Amino acid sequence: MHSTLRCLLHLRSPSLRRNLLSYAHIARPSIHGFSLPRVSFSSSTGILRRIGSFAEPAEEEEETKRKRFVSAYYDPVQGRVVTSEQRIDEVFGSSNHQVENFSRGVTEEEESGRSIWVRSAKQKGKEENTETPKFSSSFARRKGKSGKAKILYGCDNCGIELSQWWGVCPKCGVGTVVERGPDMSDVNPKRGAEVSEAAVRSWLPHKAGSAVPKTLAEVNMGRDQTDWRIPLAGLFGMEVSRVLGGGIVPGSLVLVGGDPGVGKSTLLLQISANIAEGSDSDKPSPVVYVSGEESIEQIANRADRMCITTDNLYLYSSTDIEDIFEKIQPLRPRALIIDSIQTVYLREVTGSAGNVSQVRECTSALLRFAKDTSIPVFLIGHVTKSGDIAGPRVLEHIVDVVLYMEGERYSSYRLLRSVKNRFGSTDELGVFEMSGMGLQAVANPSEMFLTDSNTESDVLTGLAIGVMVDGSRAFAIEVQALCVAGRSNARHVNGIQESRADLIISVLQKQAGLKLQDNAIFLNVVSGIKLSETAGDLAVAAAICSSLLEFPLPNDLAFIGEIGLGGELRVVPRMDKRVMAVAQLGYKRCVVPKSAEKLMAALDTDMIILGCKNLKDMIYSVFNQNMET
Incomplete structure (x- = not known):
């Protein structure tokens, strides 16, 4: 047998070598182990053909059929065919039907004048509703140049994870190794809407597939447009409401940008207190202010300096989006403030907080959260040296409203300008003066x-x-x-x-x-x-x-x-x-x-x-x- 293989492998034909290598792995059990099929080579056609058939196993016990597995392959270094033996129960496990499926044989198809040997175990396994055998290193799916993730295997008894299929667990020796799915340690399948949906899944009132198109009359049924927006009280609230187009729209995503030290955090802390205290037409409601840059003690110190004493304002310091959603869920807040979008991250997205992927996916998750819960979300965005909001440009496309806070370094006046507003005009401008009590609305802007x-x-x-x-x-x-x-x-x-x-x-x-x-x-x-x-x-x-x-x-x-x-x-x-x-x-x-x-x-x-x-x-x-x- 070795001499026949050696003669065939010395031929300069890659296809013949591939075919011969596949024959070496389709060995069938005989009385004394496994043997290779008899093959011949036609010099006129260059086709490798089968001479004889596999030797059918005689009547023998099941234990004898599983003793050994003999495989042969061509070693280019030694220049000869090398054979190796392995216990068949180590390759196929203790399941009898797996051995039967594997030893059931091959089919022959004639295409373009030559014989092609194909494995039929998988097809027959589907027809008989049996499990397709999982092969060892020769047939295990690995991560290649295409970037596909390799398959992970695990024991159903002890739970150990393996990089290839082993049949019987090599650790406990009792359990069977089964396929667990692709390895996602370096390849993340969640992107875009999948990430945002996974992050806010506990907040979703219904499944995504249950939503159906509705008519305009059905959407507006039972809703008063005049009381739909969240009002803000006082002169400060009137200035902010002017820029927003008449109040805060439920479920809106608002991005506030500006230079460092211009007063972005002060503005949103005052907006939070205004919503939490309520107005004449709106009752007090809980508001959550989440900061990834300051501790809750530092935020409380600034609130005390601004004489904010409301009990409905909740402070939290975190940078994990999913953790934020989990902690604020029992409160059911009226509004959520994130300070800032460049400091938060999602676990499923690779990269550190603030990079392009994290900023985009975190904003998408917050947008989905706002739309599904009708809770308005305010984001603070850092700016670059040129004055643009840091991060991908798509950030400003995702949000509903983009506000810029402007002000000279040596001036106490601040201008709140709207550059994008899906719910109002972008021609509005709010004028404030920075004081020890925070931002105060300017009654007469011309002064x-x-x-x-x-x-x-x-x-x-x-x-x-x-x-x-x-x-x-x-x-x-x-x-x-x-x-x-x-x-x-x-x-x-x-x-x-x-x-x-x-x-x-x-x-x-x-x-x-x-x-x-x-x-x-x-x-x-x-x-x-x-x-x-x-x-x-x-x-x-x-x-x-x-x-x-x-x-x-x-x-x-x-x-x-x-x-x-x-x-x-x-x-x-x-x-x-x-x-x-x-x-x-x-x-x-x-x-x-x-x-x-x-x-x-x-x-x-x-x-x-x-x-x-x-x-x-x-x-x-x-x-x-x-x-x-």
Whole structure:
């Protein structure tokens, strides 16, 4: 037998070697053990064929059939066929039907002029409802280059885990080794919705498959849209509700971003206390504030400094999402706050907290939690050096609302701006002032952009009042100008785009005839606000003219309009809102483009509307000492 195999294996044919190797493992039991089938090789066709059949076992006892298993394989190092013996009960276990299935034989199929031997034990095992034998190292599924997970096996008696199938357990010698499934130590099958569903499974009110489409009438049945949102009380609550679109939507996922130290944690702690205390139309409810960056003692210290004493505010410090869901489930909170999304993690997702996968999957889990329980969730997001929220961009797509908190380092004012809102407008803006008691709502937002006049005169030189609109709110801003003669043509601009400032100065020189060539011009917007729209052009031009002509402007006069290259004054959007904003601040006169004079005069205000066609008309009307007062 060995000589026959050696002759065949010396042939340079990989297919023949593979076929021969498969023959070596399809040995059948004989009276004295196992023997290989008789084979022959045709040099004309290059086909390996079977000469004889397997020797049928004679009448023998079952113990004799299981004694030995003889296998043969070609060793390329030694250059010959090597045979090995192994107890058959070690390979197939003590089950008789496994040996029978394995020794049942092979089938022959003729395809393309040659014989192909295939194993039929699995097919016959299915037909007879028997268990397919599990082979040892030759047939065990392992993790290969494709990245598929290997199969784990375990004993049904002692529970030991094995990397391959052994039949009888090698540890206890009694139990049978069975397949337990793929090894998931390095390959995680849970992704996306599976992770989020697994994390909030205990909260799910029904199975995912039981949900059916509903009509709009069925969804709105028994629900009052006016009382649907969660209200926030007080001036602080009104400012936050304005930005959110009228209140907190149940089941919404809100992301709050901002620079370090701007007051994100303070804002959400105050929102938590506001919800927990309730309002006139809403009863007090439990709220859970979870922090992954601070201990509960540190949070309590900040709450005590802000005079928050409600009993319905629960504090918890954890970074495990599933642990958070498990701990807050008995409380059934009205809202959940996570500080921050970059510090929490899911056990099923690989990587440390804060990486792209963890941030994405944790946000998906929290989104599913919010939608299935109708509990609003607030997330705090860190920002990068460029000002964007850290993590994948998909984070801002997953959430329902994205809020940014802005503020200058040396200023106590904070702006809460909405950049995404599925339940309201993104034009809203909330204005707060940071104090020792936390964030306080600013009743009159325009006062943060205006300076107090300490002079005894009723007029100021080089100062003009303009109006800017941020979102849906109008703010009065203060523009300062200083023209210094006898110096080089230098320009220093703060708060205004340099290109826009150059355009206004050039138009004043060309169209209004002002001699600005030999003057150094300094421009500044009070309180560090950025004037990015063209509605402040007229105020900038008026401030420059006031400083150059050394003619003070009355402190009850405002300017609204855009300047064109020809010196003409143009109308800007929301003229009526801007005029009403300065009227509420007590201003008596307002300079606007001539085309908007009749429209602004129809407003219900006590202001005097001065319409001007161009810059020359504006200079004559404003700086004429005989102007009617």
